[in-house]
Amino acid sequence: MAEAKRIAALNTQAQAERRRERAAQKLRENLMRRKSQARARRAGGADETDGLPAAHLPQPDDTET
Template structure:
């Protein structure tokens, strides 16, 4: 393989690699969010969220 061919093949990433990168970012973000919540609890501050977002009842549901 020439140097140019090798560089081009490195640029092309498979769907599995892209998915793994997205998953890793999501996991890092989740970990940071959980750490922030734990710090807030230790400091005695209230969590910014109220319940689960999916559990909120819509006012129009009656």
């Protein structure tokens, strides 16, 4: 019984460590991306977009047929 609890505790610790490592990697990636964007702004370059394009908002003179 004690052996099972010890193994479960080690497994929980291993999962927590992997979670911390993944979070640290994501933070490093985010920092690199933000630094790159800041350098591009200083150089006058455009930012690369991620995700979906902006939605088109209808203008008052737009008529649907």
